[in-house]
Amino acid sequence: MVNNQTIQIRKAIWQIPALIVLAAITAIGTNAWRSDGIPLVGDWSVEARFSDTAGDSMVISFEQAAERFEKEAALFLDARPQDQYLEGHILGALNLPWQEVDQHFMEMADRIDGSEMIITYCDGESCDLSHGLALFLKEMGYENVRVLVNGWTVWQQASMPVD
Amino acid sequence: MLPTKQGTIVLATLVLRLLLGAVFLYASFDKILHPEAFAQAVYNYQILPDSTVNLVALTLPWLELILGLCLLSGFWLPGTTIISTGLLTVFIGAMVYNDIRGLDIHCGCFSTEITEGPGGLSTLIRDILFLIASAYITFRVFFSQRVALKVSKQ
Numbered sequence: 001m002v003n004n005q006t007i008q009i010r011k012a013i014w015q016i017p018a019l020i021v022l023a024a025i026t027a028i029g030t031n032a033w034r035s036d037g038i039p040l041v042g043d044w045s046v047e048a049r050f051s052d053t054a055g056d057s058m059v060i061s062f063e064q065a066a067e068r069f070e071k072e073a074a075l076f077l078d079a080r081p082q083d084q085y086l087e088g089h090i091l092g093a094l095n096l097p098w099q100e101v102d103q104h105f106m107e108m109a110d111r112i113d114g115s116e117m118i119i120t121y122c123d124g125e126s127c128d129l130s131h132g133l134a135l136f137l138k139e140m141g142y143e144n145v146r147v148l149v150n151g152w153t154v155w156q157q158a159s160m161p162v163d
Numbered sequence: 164m165l166p167t168k169q170g171t172i173v174l175a176t177l178v179l180r181l182l183l184g185a186v187f188l189y190a191s192f193d194k195i196l197h198p199e200a201f202a203q204a205v206y207n208y209q210i211l212p213d214s215t216v217n218l219v220a221l222t223l224p225w226l227e228l229i230l231g232l233c234l235l236s237g238f239w240l241p242g243t244t245i246i247s248t249g250l251l252t253v254f255i256g257a258m259v260y261n262d263i264r265g266l267d268i269h270c271g272c273f274s275t276e277i278t279e280g281p282g283g284l285s286t287l288i289r290d291i292l293f294l295i296a297s298a299y300i301t302f303r304v305f306f307s308q309r310v311a312l313k314v315s316k317q
Contacts, residue, residue, distance in 0.1 A: 019230070038217055
């Protein structure tokens, strides 16, 4: 006689792929049908990830950002939480934590000159805080906004001035 | 009537199963509603190859929804409990892995909203409790004939 355990294992062997296939078919089907569906294979390149609402890339290269820094031709905005900003940041950068942007934006708005370039940054290749902040600033009417991807790390690696 | 101890075990298994089912169901909704935001959360984990991020981000919430329904209804429990335990193990592993390599990311567990904050210790403890519940239900389904027959319709 086959015991209960064997019966359950046999069931599991076909139910596991069946459940996964069912989920995948439902997911792909509804994604194709809905208006805000996403491509099945996404473009996660740096250029595509850090783009504005029109699809244009907002990325600034480290070299360009450093040149702007030397000429004092850009305002650097640190999008990380305040404790990380206080531990260390790009020299002269202001802190506008993306997760608390609603509370801090008004006080910061007075210090942002709309005509100069704004460069947002956070830390890590996949960090999205700087991108979120950049999109927000564009929405608020600032035209010249760029993102320095993985800013805090690349800045330190190049031994650029920090505070 | 079942003996008291057996009855308690059956009841406890049923309650845990319904709770876990509700958790999976709840976890799936926001992710199904906001596929783009959830894909970003999956991408942020930096574990999957870029080309598979969207497919996983689309399928995972539906799998959670189906698992939730199966746990609530007692349908296909052998397959459901194995996947549920496996998924929770992977979720915990992914969180711990990113914590060890110092990647401070938004966990994307229940909501795709950025305000949920990064996955911290409380998230980890919560997921470990879910995993224990799931592993216990799996154990009951596979190793207890009476309970399994009682609980599972299959």
